[in-house]
Amino acid sequence: MFRHIVLIKTAAPAEVRAILDTLPGLRGRVPGLVAVDVFGNASQYHRGFEQCFVMDFTDAGALAAWDDHPAHPPIRDALLRLSELVVVDHPVPGAA
Structure with a gap:
């Protein structure tokens, strides 16, 4: 499993x-999420980093595919326009 923290x-x-x-509604629509x-x-x-989200993906490939998913650019672009972000991606130890 790979975790995407923002x-x-x-x-x-x-x-x-x-x-x-809107993010929880992506489950079932984004492969591997x-x-x-x-x-x-x-x-x-x-x-000042007062809002956060975590997305768990089945593996590094599923996380990488999220970058190309059509739902990602509008979310990413809006957050970048409105905010400063810190992003951490990491494998989850012990997760299958």
Whole structure:
């Protein structure tokens, strides 16, 4: 399994949240996407990165294919227009 983590710093939290609220609906529409979690960062050390999401993919190939999926560019482009992002992709130890 490969995990895609995105931390978001924005001056437009309501607009970003509206975008993030669409992400769980991608499950079943994006090949290899097995889980989506959207949440707020509760850490006192968030440094302004207050909204987050995690997407779990079956493997590195499924995560790479997400870049070319037609649903990705509008989401990515809107988030980049409205926010500063930190993205972390990593294999999940022990996950099949």
